[in-house]
Amino acid sequence: MTDSRPVLTMTGISKSFPGVRALHDVDFRLFPGEVHALMGENGAGKSTLIKVLTGVYGIDEGVIILGDEQVAFSGPMQAAGAGVSTVYQEVNLCPNLSVAENIFIGREPRRFGAVHWAEVRRRARALLTRLDLDIDVTAPVASYSLAVQQMVAIARAIDVRAQVLILDEPTSSLDAGEVEQLFRIMRQLRDEGIAILFVTHFLDQVYRIADRITVLRNGTLVGEYPTAELPQLALVEKMIGKDLDVLERIEEQPRPELATLEEGTPFVEVSQLSRRGAVAPFSLTIHAGEVVGLAGLLGSGRTEVARLFFGADRADHGDVAVSGEPASLRNPVQAINQGIGFCSENRRAEGIIPDLTVRENMILAMQAARGWLRRIPRRRQDELVDKYIKALSIRPANPDMPVRNLSGGNQQKVLLARWLITEPRLLILDEPTRGIDIGAKAEIQKLVVQLSDGGMAVLFISAELEEVLRLSHKIAVMRDREMVAHLVNDDTVDADRVMQTIATGTQREEANQ
Amino acid sequence: MSDANLRLRTLVGHRLFWPVAVLVAMLAANTIYRPGFLAIEVNNGHLYGTPIDILRLSAPLILVALGMTLVISTGGIDLSVGSICAISGAIACLYISEAPDQNNLGMVFTALAMALGVALVLGAWNGVLVSIIGIQPIIATLILMVAGRGLAQLITEGQIITINSGPYRAIGLGHFLTLPLAIFIALGAALLIAAFTRRTALGMIVESVGGNREASRLAGIRSGRVVFLVYVVSAACAAIAGFMITANVSSADGNAAGLWVELDAILAVVIGGTSLAGGRFYLSGTILGALIIQTLTTSVYAMNISPQTALLFKAVVVIAVCLIQAPAFRAKFGRRRRGTPPPPAPSPQRQKEEVPA
Incomplete structure (x- = not known):
């Protein structure tokens, strides 16, 4: 032919x-x-x-x-x-x-x-x-x-x-x-x-x-x-x-040992969670202070996993336990009440409310959790918003500007702030660094490290392997809508190995319990 | 400081400035045509005059438009408000007409509470159709817009119920502190809704749902409840407007009461700067919009324009108001407009010259 x-x-x-x-x-x-x-x-x-x-x-x-x-x-x-x-x-x-x-x-x-x-x-x-x-x-x-x-x-x-x-x-x-x-x-x-x-x-x-x-x-x-x-x-x-043999070793930051983090009850433990047409049954545990990376090609089911964790989509099957107790994550409100936050990869459609101001976008999740009757006092709003505008160096530093006038990177930071204000125990970040400039990217990566050091669990999704490797304690690899491997991100794991797992899906699996 | 200035400039320059300008221009045009237009006289301790009439007559429209503002802010629309006016008016009048003593204050309040209760149920019906069943708002409320007229006819048994109740009449024609009571009722409702939305977080949440429903859901907002609530509020506002409309004439006409008020209300909301696409809402703008519409109606009558041309005249002014509010239009013709009065101002004047001829 x-x-x-x-x-x-x-x-x-x-x-x-x-x-x-x-x-x-x-x-x-x-x-x-x-x-x-x-x-x-x-x-x-x-x-x-x-x-x-x-x-x-x-x-x-x-x-x-x-x-x-x-x-x-x-x-x-x-x-x-x-x-x-x-x-x-x-x-x-x-x-x-x-x-x-x-x-x-x-x-x-x-x-x-x-x-x-x-x-x-x-x-x-x-x-x-x-x-x-x-x-x-x-x-x-x-x-x-x-x-x-x-x-x-x-x-x-x-x-x-x-x-x-x-x-x-x-x-x-x-x-x-x-x-x-x-x-x-x-x-x-x-x-x-x-x-x-x-x-x-x-x-x-x-x-x-x-x-x-x-x-x-x-x-x-x-x-x-x-x-x-x-x-x-x-x-x-x-x-x-990246040619595998010329791929640089990614510098490891001194991180708490996974073993220490994984003592005790996991914050969230899901088993055999699945949704037809979205993702095959998978199990994953996330402990406090742990950064779990989700690696895989686009369309491999990374986002779908994140959405199930947040209740953005409903799982067809599977069990969820939060802090050891059986729990239900069937809608975002339930997930938020359990202390979970979710920054969608789709900033425009699922993240920002373009007409509302930076301030309103930031306090939205906290206000929703309090209910509309208990308005966050203006002074408290100012405190929170100022704090995060400074902490995340959001520019322009004007809380009353409609968020649609901000650049993509700054909108992303506003969304981060929206969840950080709620002080979640688990923050799900789906492609938080996509489409933003390199400076903002580095700041967000630094933030993830700080947050996990402070005891927050993070589920980190990124198409960039380097990023996932740099930040994660362990990595779950997605391939064709299946979670094919859990890798402990120790010295034996590098981009080479993750790529092999993505490619073949047949790398040895490791239990992380 | 400069930040505050900037905010003030954006506020005045882009939102309320043009509605106010249009209103002032219309009042000015009227005064030129009829110098006594703005005169207010005291009679029996009450204030009388065209401006007072405009305020009194715009009260029902303001009420309906306030509720409509919240509905439109969520990206919806409520076509059933006119029918709800008719139904609530009919129920109240029917109850009063069957009472042994129509002037009994307690009895009138019972009538109002009953009618309001029914309106709340009707609002809840709209809310359920839109938020739970998920029917498009325009269709969901169209059901009650059409069926509600029938319901009102059913209540009045096809008759016009006339009553002779002092307390009920007062809702439309009574006075308080020298001013018509209706003004205070509309003002009270406006303040209540403003407090309800701006002192709590409800306003922001409504705007958030209207601005991006999926993002709001993912932020933990139960948007269904919010949407349900605004239809109930809208129905409650319509019910009170219905009391005023029927009290003005001391009779309930299932066919005529509140007819087409939904269209004027939508217009008032849009003139006030709230986008039909949902999102930000402006209660003050809506009130101005309602005043503009009522002033226009009153001017048309005052200038002896025949009812046939009156609607056309109204349409022209409305188009002009909407155009000068559109940023794209202003950008295009901004340079030419500077130095000349705003477009609507000349148009009533032109009309004025034509009428006597």
Whole structure:
């Protein structure tokens, strides 16, 4: 297959956005009849590459050749017309329309000027039969599972005589059986000669389905490899971009010994906590004064674990004990009452209240815990807010400025302050240093160390391994929505080993009790 | 100091300044047209005059709009307030009309308490639909907006209930300290709500829920309860407004009482600077908004503009008020506006010249 001519060649693609170089001189080829995985960390340029291919963005430099012709699509519709179809992560079908209507929306076969509904249904049935799917095409899409919806989206994509099918994280909301069903169809389409571009964060899936892998990092091409010649560990190295043997040893700060910390009853102990479609059953104990790092690639289930700890999502199964007593963390109020705080990774949507002032954003959690009748006296507010504006060097140091006017790093600090004011016993920090400048990053790291020295437990999530290694006493490794290992962060653990665990998931596990 | 100055400037320059300016411009236009417009005379120890009338007549709208402000701040809307006015008025009047002595003060209070109680139940119904069942506010309250009129008709059995009760009439037309009692009731409600929201943390929590509901949930706020509460408060305000409206005419008309007041209330809230998207709310702005709307209505009548053109006239002024409050519009036309009076001022004047001709 690979010796035939590529159906798609992208050469020297560059694309910049104001202040960011999203793609720089990237080459990419796609052959008919292959499944080609596009890999890279968040922000590596995968989605930008897909978007310049389908014409969502124009390109600054470079050439795209489809078949024999140079192309520059004006948008996804035109791209689809030329045989490059995309199925996005969040299935973008109209849930209230029927399966058949969804497949043919915008290009319904017509007769005498009116939509030829019988033909629509007949062709929809034929398409779905091709995908080995026997469902009622007149039923609304919403009545089917996500997996089936995904198939319907694929059916719509391939009906336009697709040569290239782009699947952008199609499996992120599917369970194992549904993934299998999708893979069967992908193999079938591949065997029919369609070139499939597959984007996913699940390493296992890449090795099960992909013939070839292209890795991007920071907007540049790392390389193109046949899957068989690229072991998982090497793939992770290439994505993260540190050669394992040249990786510096991270300086250990003098920290309390884990053994001393883990004497006595853990502050929180969860066992076999799980939520369908989010994270497989996991167990974790967190002691006072302990920093527990959660490592793993994006989409590996880190955030999902954090949300279960805070009750932001409800666990389907599993038990929770707080200070040795059985407890329930079914909603944020319960978690807060147990002394847990949570800084979401999604600062804008789940963190700040943009209209409210710095002061109000800071005292919000404490005020919520007190109830609205017991307003925090103004003088107490001033004390607290001034203290944390100083302690976290929030700028501008104006408590009455709407928080939306602050920079990302300062907004993050305001959120930190919101939880620190409540004096939590466990603080969950989900990517607290993402998207903020290096100075603020260092300050937040320093703060985590101080807090844990002061006896606070911290669950620390970061995509940056160095950070996790520097701060954590122990590290739980997430991989494909499973907690695959607990590592004690002692001298034997380094980025090398964590990366291996992320890549293979088969490192020896250690009990930490 | 400069910080305080800056705050003052933002406050006056961006929020209350234009509503006040519009109100002043309208009063000025009226005075030019009819020099006696602002005159207040003392009669029987009571103050009389157009400004007093405006205050008295705007009282029900102020009440409804105050409740509406809280609802809108949570990102919702309450279309049922007009119907609740009608229902509460109908219940109170029905009870009073069947009493042996319509002037019995205790009996009137019983009637008010009963009607208020029913309004609270109706508010709770709205609250449950929105916060627990999760129906979109505009649809949830539309149910009661439509069904409530029917309910009011049912209570009055399709008739207009007329009463002859001194104490009840006083709610609309009575006087206290030389001023109409209605003004004090509206003022009292405004102070109560202001204390209720700003002396406690309720106001901030309402704004937080309206500003970012998910973030508020994750901060530990039980947003469902807050949303429920604002619909109950809104219904209570509407009920009191309903008493005033029916007391003004000493009769309950299930069809006409409080008709379209929800639209005027929403308008008052928006003129006052509270965003329909939710978030920050401004009670003082809402009161100004209600006064602007009532002044406009009164001006239209005073200028003998025919009822058909009156609505159009109202629309023009409202658009003008909304436009000059929009930051984007001000930025665009700010340079041209400087040196000339604010847009609404010329427009009543123009109208004024046209009318006699």
